[in-house]
Amino acid sequence: MADVKGTEMAVKEERVPVQEQKTRPVVVTPPVDIYELEDGVVLFADMPGVPKDKIDVEVDKNVLTIRGEIGQVVPKDITPLYVEFNGKAYERAFTLGPDVDVSKIEASMNAGVLKIFLPKSEEVKPKKIEVKVE
Amino acid sequence: MLRPWFSLSDPIWQDFDRLNREMERIFNENYFSPTVSSSQRVAIPAVNIGETADKIYIYLFAPGLDPKDLDLTIEKNMLTISAGRDTSKELEEDKKVTGYYRKERFSGRFRRVIALPEGLDTSSIDAKYSNGILAVTINKKEEEQTKKIEVKVS
Numbered sequence: 001m002a003d004v005k006g007t008e009m010a011v012k013e014e015r016v017p018v019q020e021q022k023t024r025p026v027v028v029t030p031p032v033d034i035y036e037l038e039d040g041v042v043l044f045a046d047m048p049g050v051p052k053d054k055i056d057v058e059v060d061k062n063v064l065t066i067r068g069e070i071g072q073v074v075p076k077d078i079t080p081l082y083v084e085f086n087g088k089a090y091e092r093a094f095t096l097g098p099d100v101d102v103s104k105i106e107a108s109m110n111a112g113v114l115k116i117f118l119p120k121s122e123e124v125k126p127k128k129i130e131v132k133v134e
Numbered sequence: 135m136l137r138p139w140f141s142l143s144d145p146i147w148q149d150f151d152r153l154n155r156e157m158e159r160i161f162n163e164n165y166f167s168p169t170v171s172s173s174q175r176v177a178i179p180a181v182n183i184g185e186t187a188d189k190i191y192i193y194l195f196a197p198g199l200d201p202k203d204l205d206l207t208i209e210k211n212m213l214t215i216s217a218g219r220d221t222s223k224e225l226e227e228d229k230k231v232t233g234y235y236r237k238e239r240f241s242g243r244f245r246r247v248i249a250l251p252e253g254l255d256t257s258s259i260d261a262k263y264s265n266g267i268l269a270v271t272i273n274k275k276e277e278e279q280t281k282k283i284e285v286k287v288s
Contacts, residue, residue: 031238031239031240032236032238032239033221033234033236033237033238033239034234034235034236035225035231035233035234035235036231036232036233036234036235037225037229037230037231037232038229038230038232041235042225042229044198044221044224044239046197046198046239046240046266047197047266048179048195048196048197048265048266048267049195049265049266049267050265050266051265071265073193073267073269074184074191074193075186075191077186077187078184078185078186078191079184079185079186080182080183080184081183081184081185081190082181082182082183082184083182083183084180084181084182085180085181085182085195086182110198111197111198111199111263111265111266112195112197112198112265112266112267113197113198113224113266115224
């Protein structure tokens with residue numbers, strides 16, 4: 001994909017050599033932010049180019065796998081001139097702790113950002129215990 | 135350091151974790167992101183450029199932007215794209231963050247300047263933001279377009 005043809009489009013920045021880009025896998029590990037909240041965990045993953053119908057969130061036992069395929073973005077007859085990103089799909093997996101309520105996981109996709117909410121199961125949510133004064 | 139209830143007991147994570155702790159100790163701060171993923175990006179955000187017979191296509195991989203915040207300018211043959219996002223504002227305000235496990239995503243403002251080739255009709259620029267990719271299309275000038283010449287058989 002990374003064709004050197006047309007290098008006259010001098011973009012003056014240091015680049016990873018084209019050769020190295022060629023050998024990179026097309027499945028990319030998306031960068032993530034994972035926050036812990038009082039009632040669960042929220043995960044954000046950057047997966048630009050993935051439409052809603054090409055995203056796949058799966059929990060098998062305690063492994064959460066996120067996968068996304070980049071949809072058809074470029075016209076079929078395009079000739080690459082300059083390529084920094086040559087991913088075709090994203091994939092990443094996480095091991096979940098035993099406290100996640102797997103049945104209540106919510107996922108949404110917006111502008112190439114996948115958001116997953118992993119709620120804590122009821123038993124482990126912090127509870128306030130009222131202290132009665134007699 | 136946080137005690138994750140999100141299990142990191144998987145041996146591979148322990149290795150990463152140990153490496154990361156070692157790095158933290160050496161640099162005395164969370165200088166390196168804990169996984170390999172962050173090293174995959176050449177620049178933030180990445181740009182791809184391609185052409186067809188009559189158009190130039192520029193793709194900017196910038197997820198999570200508010201399209202209203204995207205600023206595109208073209209001056210002579212320099213296309214400048216600037217925008218930003220604040221990942222700390224992605225959570226609902228009532229959610230209380232008690233800690234984090236990973237912070238690898240880009241947050242802040244960026245600006246990329248792209249030198250365009252000669253022979254473009256910059257009045258015909260079209261920009262579309264969809265699924266986190268900004269696609270900019272610029273027509274080539276009539277005389278620069280690749281033309282197919284029919285060979286007549288006589």
